[in-house]
Amino acid sequence: MSDCTFSPSLCHIDLGAIRRNFGRMGEAHALMPVIKSDAYGHGLVPVARVLSDAGARRFAVGTVSEAMALRDAGLRQTIVPLLGALTDVDWQGAVMQGLTPVVGNFDQLERAAAHCHAGRTLRVAIKCETGMGRLGFSQKELPQVIDRLRSIQGIEPAMVISHFSCADMPEQEAYTQEQVRRFTAMSDALREVFPEIERSLCNTAGTIGRPEAHFEVCRPGISLYGGNPFTGTTWEDKGAKLGLEWAMSVSAPVIEVRQLAEGQSVSYGRLFTAQKPSVVAVVAIGYATAFNRALSTRTAMLVNGRRVPQVGRVCMGMIMADVTNIPQVRVGDTAWLVGGPADPGQTPVTPQDMADALGTISYEVLCLFGGMNPRVYG
Numbered sequence: 001m002s003d004c005t006f007s008p009s010l011c012h013i014d015l016g017a018i019r020r021n022f023g024r025m026g027e028a029h030a031l032m033p034v035i036k037s038d039a040y041g042h043g044l045v046p047v048a049r050v051l052s053d054a055g056a057r058r059f060a061v062g063t064v065s066e067a068m069a070l071r072d073a074g075l076r077q078t079i080v081p082l083l084g085a086l087t088d089v090d091w092q093g094a095v096m097q098g099l100t101p102v103v104g105n106f107d108q109l110e111r112a113a114a115h116c117h118a119g120r121t122l123r124v125a126i127k128c129e130t131g132m133g134r135l136g137f138s139q140k141e142l143p144q145v146i147d148r149l150r151s152i153q154g155i156e157p158a159m160v161i162s163h164f165s166c167a168d169m170p171e172q173e174a175y176t177q178e179q180v181r182r183f184t185a186m187s188d189a190l191r192e193v194f195p196e197i198e199r200s201l202c203n204t205a206g207t208i209g210r211p212e213a214h215f216e217v218c219r220p221g222i223s224l225y226g227g228n229p230f231t232g233t234t235w236e237d238k239g240a241k242l243g244l245e246w247a248m249s250v251s252a253p254v255i256e257v258r259q260l261a262e263g264q265s266v267s268y269g270r271l272f273t274a275q276k277p278s279v280v281a282v283v284a285i286g287y288a289t290a291f292n293r294a295l296s297t298r299t300a301m302l303v304n305g306r307r308v309p310q311v312g313r314v315c316m317g318m319i320m321a322d323v324t325n326i327p328q329v330r331v332g333d334t335a336w337l338v339g340g341p342a343d344p345g346q347t348p349v350t351p352q353d354m355a356d357a358l359g360t361i362s363y364e365v366l367c368l369f370g371g372m373n374p375r376v377y378g
């Protein structure tokens with residue numbers, strides 16, 4: 001999608017930052033980087049390539065289609081589509097391409113069985129429900145799962161996985177510990193029969209906050225892109241001290257610089273009226289390319305290294321900034337809506353800042369900017 005927009009705004013992806021963040025999360029052999037949803041908007045294949053160069057042995061993607069795109073790009077690692085195979089075509093693709101789809105209910109297990117071919121091993125990741133309340137086998141179902149796995153020719157349970165619902169919330173620590181306990185019990189039962197099976201429970205928050213629950217494989221996602229899941233909590237420093245770097249910046253050109261007389265207003269709804277003679281820059285990004293309209297008057301940007309407030313209502317393809325206090329802004333200058341070069345004493349807007357202003361999480365900000373803007377890599 002992001003290759004065919006006509007937008008003048010751009011997403012800049014720093015692959016070096018992603019590589020360094022990967023190194024900050026642990027040893028490459030003990031990680032399965034999560035690159036679902038087009039690598040959280042950063043671009044599936046470029047991100048997979050840089051992580052492959054950094055030693056990644058496995059990838060977690062969302063769909064079988066994403067996994068196929070990685071195989072098409074020549075990546076030979078273990079690939080786990082977290083949503084599982086959804087159609088017969090998916091199952092055939094999973095077998096042909098040697099994927100490791102997630103299996104978390106008996107219907108999926110029977111489909112897996114039906115697609116096992118003589119002489120070809122289908123590896124699967126068994127998903128256990130430990131408290132997320134979404135996908136996976138329950139503890140009660142596990143004996144039957146194990147019996148069935150033993151009876152299917154050509155299936156190999158390569159991994160057992162589960163997912164935390166609130167490992168990022170210090171006040172929910174007891175619940176997280178209970179999830180660890182359940183996962184330990186369920187994975188132990190599987191390991192008795194399949195001793196080679198690899199266990200994986202931790203997302204970023206678990207990887208940072210629960211070293212006792214790392215098992216063989218951790219699955220960091222947001223940290224690879226620079227996000228600290230503990231931001232705003234009492235555990236913020238646990239993530240902050242890793243020195244994660246944001247990998248995405250967003251820029252757009254200044255397309256007009258307008259002098260306003262006192263009393264003149266700007267944009268739809270007249271949210272901004274100049275209190276004195278002012279200068280407003282019009283910047284070519286808007287809600288059509290993920291600059292959320294709810295950010296109107298609630299964010300800032302860097303123009304020529306200086307932080308300036310966004311003013312007036314966000315339009316479909318334009319936003320405005322009050323640049324009265326910075327001299328000589330010209331048409332063609334670059335405004336940085338996220339990240340970008342800052343003068344000493346000036347701070348860029350982070351994806352977290354933008355998420356806070358919107359009442360959401362950085363994951364959503366990254367996915368939407370990355371999905372709706374042309375990406376450039378550096």
Ligand SMILES: *Cc1c(COP(=O)(O)O)cnc(C)c1O
Pocket residue numbers: 034036082162163202203204205219220221222223229
């Ligand atoms: C998205 C996801 C992750 C990564 O979570 P982060 O919070 O981004 O680290 C790990 N495991 C599963 C199953 C996921 O869906």
